[in-house]
Amino acid sequence: MEYTINKLAQLAGVSTRTLRYYDKLGLLRPARISSSGYRIYGPREVDRLQQIMLYRELDLSLDDIDKILKSSGFDAARALHQHLSCLHQRRRELDLLIETVMNTIAEKEGKIVMSDKEKFEGFKNKLIQDNEAQYGGEARHRWGDHAINGSNAKIRGMSIADQERLNALTAELYSTLRQAFATGDPASGLGQEAARLHKEWLCFFWHEYNPDAHRSLAEMYVDDPRFTAHYDKAQPGTAVFLRDAIRIFTCTKK
Amino acid sequence: MEYTINKLAQLAGVSTRTLRYYDKLGLLRPARISSSGYRIYGPREVDRLQQIMLYRELDLSLDDIDKILKSSGFDAARALHQHLSCLHQRRRELDLLIETVMNTIAEKEGKIVMSDKEKFEGFKNKLIQDNEAQYGGEARHRWGDHAINGSNAKIRGMSIADQERLNALTAELYSTLRQAFATGDPASGLGQEAARLHKEWLCFFWHEYNPDAHRSLAEMYVDDPRFTAHYDKAQPGTAVFLRDAIRIFTCTKK
DNA sequence: ACTTTACATTAACGTTACGTCAAGGTGTAT
DNA sequence: ATACACCTTGACGTAACGTTAATGTAAAGT
Numbered sequence: 001m002e003y004t005i006n007k008l009a010q011l012a013g014v015s016t017r018t019l020r021y022y023d024k025l026g027l028l029r030p031a032r033i034s035s036s037g038y039r040i041y042g043p044r045e046v047d048r049l050q051q052i053m054l055y056r057e058l059d060l061s062l063d064d065i066d067k068i069l070k071s072s073g074f075d076a077a078r079a080l081h082q083h084l085s086c087l088h089q090r091r092r093e094l095d096l097l098i099e100t101v102m103n104t105i106a107e108k109e110g111k112i113v114m115s116d117k118e119k120f121e122g123f124k125n126k127l128i129q130d131n132e133a134q135y136g137g138e139a140r141h142r143w144g145d146h147a148i149n150g151s152n153a154k155i156r157g158m159s160i161a162d163q164e165r166l167n168a169l170t171a172e173l174y175s176t177l178r179q180a181f182a183t184g185d186p187a188s189g190l191g192q193e194a195a196r197l198h199k200e201w202l203c204f205f206w207h208e209y210n211p212d213a214h215r216s217l218a219e220m221y222v223d224d225p226r227f228t229a230h231y232d233k234a235q236p237g238t239a240v241f242l243r244d245a246i247r248i249f250t251c252t253k254k
Numbered sequence: 255m256e257y258t259i260n261k262l263a264q265l266a267g268v269s270t271r272t273l274r275y276y277d278k279l280g281l282l283r284p285a286r287i288s289s290s291g292y293r294i295y296g297p298r299e300v301d302r303l304q305q306i307m308l309y310r311e312l313d314l315s316l317d318d319i320d321k322i323l324k325s326s327g328f329d330a331a332r333a334l335h336q337h338l339s340c341l342h343q344r345r346r347e348l349d350l351l352i353e354t355v356m357n358t359i360a361e362k363e364g365k366i367v368m369s370d371k372e373k374f375e376g377f378k379n380k381l382i383q384d385n386e387a388q389y390g391g392e393a394r395h396r397w398g399d400h401a402i403n404g405s406n407a408k409i410r411g412m413s414i415a416d417q418e419r420l421n422a423l424t425a426e427l428y429s430t431l432r433q434a435f436a437t438g439d440p441a442s443g444l445g446q447e448a449a450r451l452h453k454e455w456l457c458f459f460w461h462e463y464n465p466d467a468h469r470s471l472a473e474m475y476v477d478d479p480r481f482t483a484h485y486d487k488a489q490p491g492t493a494v495f496l497r498d499a500i501r502i503f504t505c506t507k508k
Numbered sequence: 509a510c511t512t513t514a515c516a517t518t519a520a521c522g523t524t525a526c527g528t529c530a531a532g533g534t535g536t537a538t
Numbered sequence: 539a540t541a542c543a544c545c546t547t548g549a550c551g552t553a554a555c556g557t558t559a560a561t562g563t564a565a566a567g568t
Contacts, residue, residue, distance in 0.1 A: 077362050080359045096339045119304045259545075270545090288545095316525070
């Protein structure tokens with residue numbers, strides 16, 4: 001497939017100025033020039049532009065991208081895997097930022113107090129990158145794949161009011177769990193309150209509540225690393241704590 | 255707490271040049287100027303800087319940020335909630351991009367064929383934003399909270415070789431599951447192979463394998479919306495399919 | 509055949525959000 | 539008193555385009 005400059009620009013969602021600029025830089029030369037001087041791009045250029053845009057997404061300078069693509073040892077497959085790593089990294093940074101914003105909201109509502117340092121926690125991607133450089137490997141990004149996208153048929157089917165209630169409930173659950181964890185005792189009032197809230201939360205999705213299933217799910221929270229990571233994000237040990245609380249909760253209810 | 259320009263810069267992770275620039279623009283004025291002409295920032299300025307950086311993270315121009323912060327109707331709490339929305343949005347964009355990269359890798363490996371359009375799918379955040387504007391609400395971002403961060407104690411404790419193997423296994427599982435889903439029959443050879451791979455995958459985290467627990471986990475995949483969303487992301491119905499496959503798998507094994 | 513419209517070209521200046529000197533004043537510790 | 543870290547205000551540099559201008563070309567309607 002061949003494209004004129006405008007067609008390619010529309011396809012890729014960039015301006016024609018950008019393509020001309022890339023041409024001038026020698027970063028993306030058209031496949032050929034038509035008799036009337038028009039730039040004509042072919043399939044190889046499409047792929048190259050995609051590569052360029054991927055690197056741009058990672059905030060590399062055009063200069064660096066040029067060097068990378070021109071380097072003799074450039075391996076597209078390896079580069080793509082590295083991209084994935086970086087994107088997963090970005091996801092984690094974004095998660096940290098989201099957490100910072102959520103904390104800020106909680107602070108504004110008077111629920112917690114943040115230190116000045118904490119207020120900028122979410123922006124510290126440089127520190128993380130240094131950390132990255134230290135560890136250096138490429139093998140620690142694997143787990144982003146298991147992140148959950150969120151928009152789910154069941155939730156989409158819920159009314160706005162239900163979504164609001166679910167949202168409030170979720171917030172309350174996490175808040176209670178946090179405080180309960182601080183006490184250290186899953187059997188405490190707060191611990192049991194967290195378990196109860198978790199049950200309520202579940203009831204948004206289960207047609208009928210069943211203590212055994214609840215307990216079984218709690219075990220999974222510890223067994224499946226994805227959940228463990230989720231609950232332990234704020235405070236390591238939370239997943240085990242919640243499981244223990246639910247164990248007690250489901251037993252005493254019998 | 256009071257800060258000189260360098261202190262605040264270090265706290266927030268920006269350059270002193272940036273702070274002076276913001277001062278010049280009138281975006282962030284110091285609380286006062288010391289007798290010797292030094293800029294002194296107080297707690298209100300710290301909060302304001304955080305606000306500014308949040309907006310910057312969303313790629314707003316300093317000019318726009320200035321207007322927003324100066325606008326009479328500015329409501330910090332509401333703004334924070336909007337931030338959350340935007341960040342969740344960004345997460346979904348990032349997910350799309352990750353998907354595009356994963357598809358590109360699959361294409362390079364000859365597993366699939368991508369149209370030129372699909373090659374730029376992940377970059378189309380503008381289209382998504384239009385979509386956002388259309389639907390307009392703020393109530394659909396709630397579910398990002400449940401995303402999983404990924405770095406988990408158990409996985410961190412694994413050897414690099416194990417992580418590699420786990421990664422390969424995960425890829426195989428998803429690939430098989432995808433093909434199996436296409437057949438439509440959980441009892442088919444592919445479907446059972448997917449279940450078997452899922453068992454192998456689990457064995458990375460469980461000390462001992464137990465078919466009942468396996469089945470129980472499969473049920474959770476359907477019951478818990480987070481998992482359903484995860485498995486259904488590529489193809490809706492996959493979570494149920496996997497559950498059914500595991501049901502059959504765990505029964506025939508007995 | 510003529511015109512309109514859409515699209516192409518190069519050239520050149522403008523913009524944003526800083527980085528990076530330069531040249532000099534300030535606070536304080538030894 | 540002098541070293542040294544920190545502050546100040548210029549002022550020029552930069553990356554990655556946006557924007558405008560002046561002009562040529564392909565396709566479509568009349």
